[in-house]
Amino acid sequence: MKKRMAVSLFAVMLISALLLAGFSSTKNENKKARHEQKNTEQPIAVQGAMDIEISALLKEMKNYKEEQIGNYSFYIGKIDKIPVVVSRTEIGMVNAAASTTLLIEKYHPKVIINQGTAGGHDPNIHVFDTVIGTEVMNIGSMRSEHLDDGEGMKPETWKSMETTMRENGEKVEYKSFKSDPKLIKAALSVADKYSHGKVVEGKVGSADFWNREVDRIQWFHENAGTSVEEMEAAAVAQVAKAFNIPYLSIRTVSNSEVSGDKIEDLETAGQYGAEYAVEIVKAIEK
Template sequence: MRIAIITAMKEEMAPFRSQSQITARIQVGKVIIEEAMYQGQSLILVESGIGKVNAAVAATLVIERYKPDVIINSGSSGAFGAGLDVGDVIIATQYVYGDVDATCFGYEPGQVPQMPAKYETDAEWLKVARQTAASAELPYALDFGLVLTLDSFMSESERVEGIKSTFPLVKVSDMEVLAIVQSAAQYGIPVLSVKAVSDIAGHGDVTANSFDDNLDVAADHAAHFTDLLVQRLRSIGIAC
């Protein structure tokens, strides 16, 4: 079974590259795809670039060219959920676009017309993530829940409160993962998303500075749990 790991930024990919032997590399536009040996496991590492379009292009390229059996999206996120702190990790159970509005045509908030109102993580893969979390002693808090994808960095308090009002169950937001999920769904490829908190949404410059200051921490924590997932998949025979 082939596993592809997609991150948006080089900082989020750095923990994987530092432990990998890169055997091949291509670049198409912003997208960098590397074949790697990672702790004895053959992986496809994909640095997509920031935003929905880059993420969708990256997912499509890696699926068409390498045909992975599962994609793991690892990276940073902004926290909406009460009690979340920098460094905490969220495993996505559901995905919704936070900036799509076709409600005047009868669609749900966040629903792209003629597409599902929300996307859900495949139950069997989510079970693996839950088992991985339950069996590990983690140096950070970990939770499961709704992840929003938007084309905005969520630093403005008024916008954040509006998002919370519309999507009260949201845990964190990012700028890529649902574009990956939606693209992969067209091919029947499952996606697991591991998002670590780099900042608390809605605090203006404090939020932006927190992202800058804590991106490496978030990248390391997301990569740590992603590594545990890869190890568990290998140990139970899903990946070889």
């Protein structure tokens, strides 16, 4: 009797050990598989607000899968065998922030390139020149001093406000958001492949406001140091910062009130900028 009990106990212990070993092995294998999957499939994300800012990217991808979340479209495929997700953010700061949050949560990109068209602020930057945004700033976040009824408005006295974020439980204020140095380096490494104008480093200003008043444009350029303006980059940069995703801003000038250019061409600028973004994607993976 005791012998049978001992044999039974030994059998139970042996089966338990084998099951635990198998479970542990399976758990480790699953963990390893998830890690490898994340490393091999984590895409580079490239954003554009409008169809004209992503069409060249989709053409380069050739075969891609389109997915829609709410009002936002994402195109999953490859550029030169590199996993890529192209995001059409739609126009404006709210759209850009919402689309970027969905992008990060759904596709887990390893970097985000926000690119598209912009209006010039620097008189030395011309239509079809491209600005690598070393930093981006929300130029729509401003504060005015009190004026009584009938005293009018004085935009020249408005002051830029910093963007407040909470990091590790503490409030941190940012005057601007920096693009990732490694991504800037990658973009500069293929600047010679851009043949439609200059590639320069500069500061991108963002706001839900299309400025065409020359004095106001000059005021931003002189006081905030902006090279160009558009409507999405600062919102994307802020969300990328919140999720600790490396970020790069690229903007191709489609129009300028201060450079003397008499051309406004969103479609061509959008195509040129996206073509340059293709080269940057390839450079990142070298």
